Amino acid sequence: xxxxxxxxxxxxxxxxxxxxxxxxxxxxxxxxxxxxxxxxxxxxxxxxxxxxxxxxxxxxxxxxxxxxxxxxxxxxxxxxxxxxxxxxxxxxxxxxxxxxxxxxxxxxxxxxxxxxxxxxxxxxxxxxxxxxxxxxxxxxxxxxxxxxxxxxxxxxxxxxxxxxxxxxxxxxxxxxxxxxxxxxxxxxxxxxxxxxxxxxxxxxxxxxxxxxxxxxxxxxxxxxxxxxxxxxxxxxxxxxxxxxxxx
Numbered sequence: 001x002x003x004x005x006x007x008x009x010x011x012x013x014x015x016x017x018x019x020x021x022x023x024x025x026x027x028x029x030x031x032x033x034x035x036x037x038x039x040x041x042x043x044x045x046x047x048x049x050x051x052x053x054x055x056x057x058x059x060x061x062x063x064x065x066x067x068x069x070x071x072x073x074x075x076x077x078x079x080x081x082x083x084x085x086x087x088x089x090x091x092x093x094x095x096x097x098x099x100x101x102x103x104x105x106x107x108x109x110x111x112x113x114x115x116x117x118x119x120x121x122x123x124x125x126x127x128x129x130x131x132x133x134x135x136x137x138x139x140x141x142x143x144x145x146x147x148x149x150x151x152x153x154x155x156x157x158x159x160x161x162x163x164x165x166x167x168x169x170x171x172x173x174x175x176x177x178x179x180x181x182x183x184x185x186x187x188x189x190x191x192x193x194x195x196x197x198x199x200x201x202x203x204x205x206x207x208x209x210x211x212x213x214x215x216x217x218x219x220x221x222x223x224x225x226x227x228x229x230x231x232x233x234x235x236x237x238x239x240x241x242x243x244x245x246x247x
Contacts, residue, residue, distance in 0.1 A: 001047055002129075004028035006187040007178060010035050010046060011170065013195030015238035027189065028182075030084060032174055035192060036060060040069045045080040049125065052173045054089060054101050054112040057120060064124070074124070083121050083128040084181065086150060090117045097135045098154060131181050138218060140176065140226050150180040151226075155215060166208055168215035170194065170243065171223055179230055188234040194241030213242065220246065 008027045010016055012034040021044045029046040031039060033056045036049055040063075051057055063069050088094045090113025095105040101112070121128035134142035134149040143151035153172035155165040167173070170193045179185065196209045223246060227234060236244050 001028050002182055003184045004182055005184055006189070007182060007185060009170075009174065009178065009188060009190040009193065010039075011190070011192030011195075013192040013238065013241075015195050015241075016192030019191050019237070030174075030178060031081075032169075032192075034059075037063070037068075040073050043070070043073055045073075045076055047080070048082050048084040048129075050084040050174065050177065052085075052089070052169060054094075054108055054116070055103065057112075057116060060120070060124070061116070077124060078126055081125055083125045084177065085128065085130055086133045086152070086177065087130045088133060090114075097152075129181070131177055140222055143176070143180070143226065144229070147180065151176045153219065155218065165214060166211035168212035168219070171216050171219050175223065176226075179226065179232065185230070185232050188232060189237060190234065190241070190243075191237040193238075194236065194243040195238060196242045197240065216242065 006027050008024070008029045010019070010029060010031040012032065016035055016038055021042050024044055024046060028048075030048040030050055031046040032049075033051045033053075039045060064074060088097065090108060092105065092109055094108060101108050103111070117128070132149045133152050134146065135152045135154060136142050137154055137156050140151040140153065142149060153167060153176070155167055155172075157165050170190075174193075175188075178188065196213065220243075227246065234246050236247065
């Protein structure tokens with residue numbers, strides 16, 4: 001499916017809950033992180049499930065163990081949905097590039113990288129596809145030199161409260177991953193991203209939204225340039241998405 005020309009991105013925003021699940025069969029679909037609970041509740045599957053924080057995979061295993069997901073849905077997950085993630089997740093390179101987990105670098109390497117990720121890809125999902133990466137500060141510049149590597153973005157600077165600025169995951173992690181992995185991509189459709197007026201469907205919170213807005217506004221012109229460079233259009237099904245001006 002790397003040659004897919006059209007993909008649909010499903011995020012954890014409230015608008016995902018109003019999405020017509022019948023449309024999932026018409027297009028290559030990538031679901032992000034906590035959105036998997038909504039998939040299980042509606043007994044549907046996407047072609048890919050992606051994440052960035054290794055910790056975010058633990059609740060999937062926990063929900064399987066505690067019976068939150070039906071056995072029928074779990075069995076079909078193994079048949080239909082592939083993991084999609086960056087190569088350095090679960091390795092020391094993840095920490096060397098400034099990313100962290102709440103459980104520490106040893107857990108990231110020895111528990112997640114050597115035990116959890118193989119279990120997910122071999123026993124729960126239909127395998128894993130991993131994408132090489134290059135970390136950038138406030139830009140996607142590396143992609144113009146080497147389009148085979150996902151141009152992940154981290155920010156220098158602080159938010160108005162003096163805290164380290166959080167990156168918006170859609171702009172800084174997910175979109176670059178998709179643009180890199182799907183080499184013949186021409187059209188992106190998105191729902192459940194940029195719903196900053198509503199809570200997330202999996203957690204019921206708006207935590208981090210204000211920082212994500214700052215992150216996006218720092219990157220929006222660069223994002224437009226990147227999409228234009230790739231010749232890829234984007235359309236937001238949730239009309240009030242904060243990212244709407246990228247269309």
